[in-house]
Amino acid sequence: MSVTSSTHRTAEEIGRTARGPRPVPELGEQRAAADLSHVDTVLANGLRVLAVRKATVPLVEVRLWIPFAGDDELHPATAEVLAETLLTGTAKRDRVAIDTELALIGGEIGVGVDPERLSISGNALASGLPTLLDVFADTLTGASYVDTEVARESERLVERLAVARTQPRTIAREALQKHRYGSHPATREVPHAEDIVKVTPEGVRALHTASVLPRGATMVIVGDIDPDKVIGDLERVLGGWAGDGSAKVLAPLPELAGGDVLFVPRPGAVQSQIRLSAQTVPRTDPRYAALQVTNFVFGGYFSSRLVENIREDKGYTYGAHSGFEFTGSSAVVNVDADTASDVTAAALLETRYEFGRLGLVPPTESEVESARQYAIGSLVTSTASQTGLAGQLTALASTGLGFDWVAAHPERLAAVTVDDVAQAALDFFAPGRFTGVVVGDAELLGPKLTALGGVTVGEPS
Structure with missing residues (x-):
C-alpha cells in the first residue's frame, strides 16, 4: 500500500538536495533524422x-x-x-x-x-x-x-x-x-x-x-x-494543368541598409510597437547555421538575452522576439516588441544595447550550447509531424532546397562553434545594421525618442 505525504513541497524545495541544488540532467545525444523515402x-x-x-x-x-x-x-x-x-x-x-x-x-x-x-x-x-x-x-x-x-x-x-x-x-x-x-x-x-x-x-x-x-x-x-x-x-x-510561360516571381527586394528608426505617430495609442530589421543571409549561405544559433542567443527563444533584459529584468514587455523573414533569395532578421507607451523609448535603448553587447561581449560556451540544442530540438520537433514537415519543405521551395537540406541541417548546427557565433554577432547584429519603425502616441513618445537619437518622425498612421 502506498502512502501519500501530506507535506507540500515547493518547486524550489523539490529542486534542492541536502548537498545543494539538484543538478540539471545532461543533454541527451541527438538522434539522427529518420531515413524517409x-x-x-x-x-x-x-x-x-x-x-x-x-x-x-x-x-x-x-x-x-x-x-x-x-x-x-x-x-x-x-x-x-x-x-x-x-x-x-x-x-x-x-x-x-x-x-x-x-x-x-x-x-x-x-x-x-x-x-x-x-x-x-x-x-x-x-x-x-x-x-x-x-x-x-x-x-x-x-x-x-x-x-x-x-x-x-x-x-x-x-x-x-x-x-x-x-x-x-x-x-x-x-x-x-x-x-x-x-x-x-x-x-x-x-x-x-x-x-x-x-x-x-x-x-x-x-x-x-x-x-x-x-x-x-x-x-x-x-x-x-x-x-x-x-x-x-x-x-x-494534373496533365491538363498547363499554360504559357512560368508563374511570375516577385522582383528581388532591395538590399536593406541600416539607418534611423522611423517613428510613426498613432494618436491615442496606449501601447507601442517596436519593429526593427537588418539584412542577413539566406538558408543557402554557409554562414546560416551560425547566424541561426546567434539569433537564438539574442532573442529567438525565451532564454535569450533580449527576453531576459526587457521582459524578465525590466518588465517592459510581455514578449520580445527576433526571427528570420525569407522572401525569395533575400533574408532579414526582425526584432519585435510591444510595450506600454511610457517605457517604449527605454525598451528601444535596451534593445540597441543588446545588439552592441552581443558583439562586444560574445556569447559563452553555455549560451551557445543551449541555443544550439534549442535550434536542433525545435527543427526535429517541427518536422516530426506530417504537417510540420510539409510546412518546412514548402518554406524551402522558393530557394530550390528540399528534404536533403532539412535532414542535414542538424549536423550543420552541431558544427557551429563559439567563434562562429561571435563572428556572426559582429557581422549581422551590429546596431548600425538595423533600421525599423516605432508606432505609438506622439505626445507621450515624441520627446523621449527624439532625445534618444537615431529616430526620425514620419506622418501619422
Missing part, C-alpha cells in the same frame, strides 16, 4: 514535386506554392478575391459538392495569398488522396468564379479588411514594409477596401488564366504514401 522531381508541365513517405499516421498533407507576383495596382485586391473564391465552384463541382467530397475523405483545403505566392493547402486520410488530388486539379483547371460568389466574398473581404487596418500589428507591419522597401510590390500585403470594390469576376478569371501556372510552382506531399506512385498519379491527374 522521398522523390524530388519536375513533372512534364513544369511543376516541381517533393513527395515524402512519413507513415506515422494514415494521413497525407498536400501543399501547393505558386509564385504570384503582379505589378498592377489592382493586383493585390484581385489576388485576394481569387484566393477567397477559388474553392467556390468549378465546371464539375459547386461549393457544396467540393465540401461534401472533402468531408467524405476526412479532408479540407484552404487557400492563402500574399505578394509573393498563392498557396493551396490540403489534408485528408491517405486513402482519400486520389479524391484530394482530383479536387486540386479541378480547381486549378476549372475554377468558375461565378459572379454571385465573387460579389459575396468581396463584400466579406471589405468588412474584414476594414477591421484589419485598425489593428496595431497591421499598422506596424505596413509601416515597416514601406520604410524598408518603399513602393516595391512586396509592401502591398493588405489590400485596400476601395480596391476590392473595383474587382470584377472577369478580372479574377483573367488573373487565374494568366498566373495560376504550374511551371515554377512547387507541390509538397507528405504522408502515408508511396512517393514513386504519387508522381505517376500526379502526371495523370
